[in-house]
Amino acid sequence: IIDQFAARLDAAGLSLGRLTQAKRIEEFEQMQGRRLPKSFRHLVTNYAFRPFWWGPISFFGNSETYDAFNLHIATMRDDMLWQVTRGAGFIYFGRPDVANYDPICFAPTASDRESPLVQLDHEAILIDRRIKVAREIAPSFVALAERLISDGSDPIAVEEWSDEWLTDDPPADR
Numbered sequence: 001i002i003d004q005f006a007a008r009l010d011a012a013g014l015s016l017g018r019l020t021q022a023k024r025i026e027e028f029e030q031m032q033g034r035r036l037p038k039s040f041r042h043l044v045t046n047y048a049f050r051p052f053w054w055g056p057i058s059f060f061g062n063s064e065t066y067d068a069f070n071l072h073i074a075t076m077r078d079d080m081l082w083q084v085t086r087g088a089g090f091i092y093f094g095r096p097d098v099a100n101y102d103p104i105c106f107a108p109t110a111s112d113r114e115s116p117l118v119q120l121d122h123e124a125i126l127i128d129r130r131i132k133v134a135r136e137i138a139p140s141f142v143a144l145a146e147r148l149i150s151d152g153s154d155p156i157a158v159e160e161w162s163d164e165w166l167t168d169d170p171p172a173d174r
Contacts, residue, residue: 016048114140
């Protein structure tokens with residue numbers, strides 16, 4: 001299913017090709033203190049892609065470059081979000097479909113299980129330095145991928161991901 005998800009990214013012109021190594025992801029996992037869920041890890045260690053929006057998530061990109069909106073960089077841009085989510089065992093990998101600052105994360109779980117995808121309340125993190133789950137997005141990345149592949153929607157490139165994403169109006173090209 002993850003390879004089908006990647007094929008849909010490729011069909012939408014979002015793929016940057018196959019990866020032969022994923023050193024930045026390995027470094028990210030070391031800094032995170034835990035491995036990514038198997039399904040998402042398969043995606044980001046095998047495929048490079050630009051940032052995109054699909055369904056309920058605006059995903060950070062994935063390449064071995066130091067682009068500001070790649071997974072291994074974007075998640076650490078706001079030190080408070082990074083420290084609090086990482087410290088609580090959450091892995092930040094995107095934002096909601098509605099342009100806001102809430103992190104979309106993999107929730108902590110046993111190492112051999114897929115993690116639920118959750119949206120965290122950014123204000124609880126930034127003001128109170130605590131985790132507050134705003135909603136569950138999907139029980140796992142596999143479940144989300146299956147839903148997106150079968151619902152007839154397509155991934156859309158996020159051409160410019162900037163602080164303008166904090167407005168209530170999504171960019172016209174989304």
